[in-house]
Amino acid sequence: MVAKKKGEPAAGSDADLGQSFAVNLMQHLVVPTFVLDAQCNVLIWNKACERLTGVQAAEVIGTREHWRAFYEAPRPCLADLVVQGRVGEVEALYFTHGDASGPSFGVHAENWCVMPCLGSELYLAIDAGPIYDGDGNLVAVIETLRDMTDHRRAQTALEQMATRDFLTGIANRRSFDEKLVSEWKRECRDLRGMSLLMIDVDHFKRYNDTYGHQAGDRCLQQIATLLEQVVFRPGDLVARYGGEEFAVILTATDAIGAGIVANRILERVAELALPHSGSECGYVTLSIGISTSLPEPDMTQENLISLADSALYKAKHAGRNRYVSDQGAETVE
Template sequence: MSPAVAARWLMLTGMALALGMLALGTVVLLQARDVAWEQAKQASSNLVTALERDIARNIATIDLSLDGVIAALQEPGIDQITPELRHKAMFDRATTAEHLGAVLVLDAEGRVAASSNGSASEGVILADRDYFRTHQHQPNAGLYVGHPFRSRLRNGDPSVSVSRRLPSPDGQFQGVVMAALRIAYFADLFDRLDLGAKGSVALLRTDGPLIARAPFNPADIGRDLSRGEVFRQILGGGPAGTFVATSTLDGVERFYTYRRIGSLPLVLSLGVSVEEIYDAWWRKAYAMGSILVVLCAAIAALSFLFRRAILGRIAAEDALRQAAEELSVMAATDGLTGLANRRHFDARLDEEWRRAIRGSTTLSLLLLDADCFKAFNDRYGHLEGDEVLVGIARSIRRCVRRPADAGARYGGEEFVVLLPETDAAGARTIGEAIRAAVEALDIPHADTPFGHVTVSIGWSCCYPQPGQAPALLITEADRALYAAKRGGRNRVAGQMAGLAAA
């Protein structure tokens, strides 16, 4: 095994060991990350379930109070007893629910007909409240939890209504029985939770209004969140679910767990900050990751130093080899035009000749000569003459594009182009393209009939046969070139090898 290969394998082994350690550490950290997420998910689900049951139980207690008021109002002779007894009969169960405000009986016009707080609020008209309009127009609304409002009877205390329709004996709308549940109940309930510095819990109606939220902001009560990302996720899900979203209220990304409260138009949403879920995990990841990085860096550094020591020994050989390759390229290239030189072309011709014999394919060759080039040099100088040769070489490169085709400087102002697997028509076409490209350079030349630099091109084409020499192709192309010169220059002439000139 060579030193370079040994150094390479050592480097690869060291890197593989380092990467293996990193991969193992990454797997362990990712598993710990998943565990942190699952723990947060389970804890959130348990909290939401407990909150949902507490709220549902309290609303159910309020509903019992409403049923008691309705049952008392439907008792025969209720209007004949004393006001004190009537009040006790209707509202004796109205104080059992936590944070319950007033329980009101509204008549068909929305006027307070009776109140658990006494007669002070009687006569107040509440026909504009959403719970009254809902029961007035929807006989089957059942138990209705309304939009949050500020009480007109308790100095603007934020509350939410829990109400039922009060029917007459024949089923007609007779009014509404309503209990005001203070939003302070939800605030106290939510304050008992420890959700971290950026956690939140909220109670919303399913049509968008916010009823209560922690952290608490009085300005948020009643705010319509129906256009927010969190609400859209809840609305698009089932009765319960989880998702990750950014809050419209404070811009914090949270993991949300939500649950709808029974058949009520309420949904409870609990959000734990994604950042805080992973906070402990990040501390562990930083500690473990730092150790892994140091170990892997040490292994990589030792492997690199050893490899550099080995490669330093063969660096001189590489430099010598590169220099030899550059000399080889220079030896095969014409220094002025950048095309292949005569020696390289001769080798290519011999190679393609043998390939054409094996494949029984055609081989074509173009021989180019700059017209009246000696006169050009005499008039314009050799530097300008060199520019002409460079321009001709550029034209050849533009017209000869196949990888197997080869253009070369044959000597002086002569150029040659080798075209494997090209028939006579193809050779003639490429020759005409090169002639036109040179003429399009429009280099002034006062000593030619055309007034600018031109080239004459001779082409030859043959099917190489065993025993024949490649020189046959050059000889025939040379004859064709002289025919083009005799014909007036700036033209293309050619023939199949061994046949009369075209």
């Protein structure tokens, strides 16, 4: 007969039954769930987790290979960060996250996961909560998962509708206004100059009258695509300002740099060679007004727009197919 150790529950005790019931319950939860021990080994990988990831429990139980269910390269899951006391890394590793200041109560995060076994990408809402013994020692961490892919994609679509121009797909007037305000504050804080390009398609009414509004829409779409190809720095912005007018915000850019960008745009439009019988040269051209400003007490973003509009007006009346800068520079293509 084997003596029972002190503190050890008797065989078939309520403690044994309770633990068995808890494990069995977790296995059959409809919420995808897995459990890591204090060494990041997988203790439980329930059936819902198998369905969500395409990875069977037998493949990961007793290993630290659970990352393979979510990512193509090794990286910690949220439960790993809790086990290892690395919750400070959540911000760098996850698309969005909750307050990680109190990890003893659990951590929430959301992320796009590539799901290698499924061959598809999912947006998962993730919660990881620690379990401690009576002495306060970490015993395990439970991670639960929710598939939020459809919700996230719908949310992204709504956000794009609010910030993108429906016809051209580039930023809309609202995005332009918000970007100009935020960048103006940044430029003033960092004592850097910025430039604004106001761009108008020459004789666009004639183009619509000659070729029809559908052709006019295609023309605007082609111009928008071209602008985004020329203006590609992450901090800059190309927007449809209204009608046939576009606007470009060039951060940390002086008048010379803005002129180079404007000249490149005019060259690319000439290469595009969209036929336009109502234009002086027989193809679609642009007029561009440029304003550049260093942060000054009496200068505002409204002044920047006004100066660019004035320069655009001068470009139009000087013969079109050119850019004019509020600094006095002018180029004719």
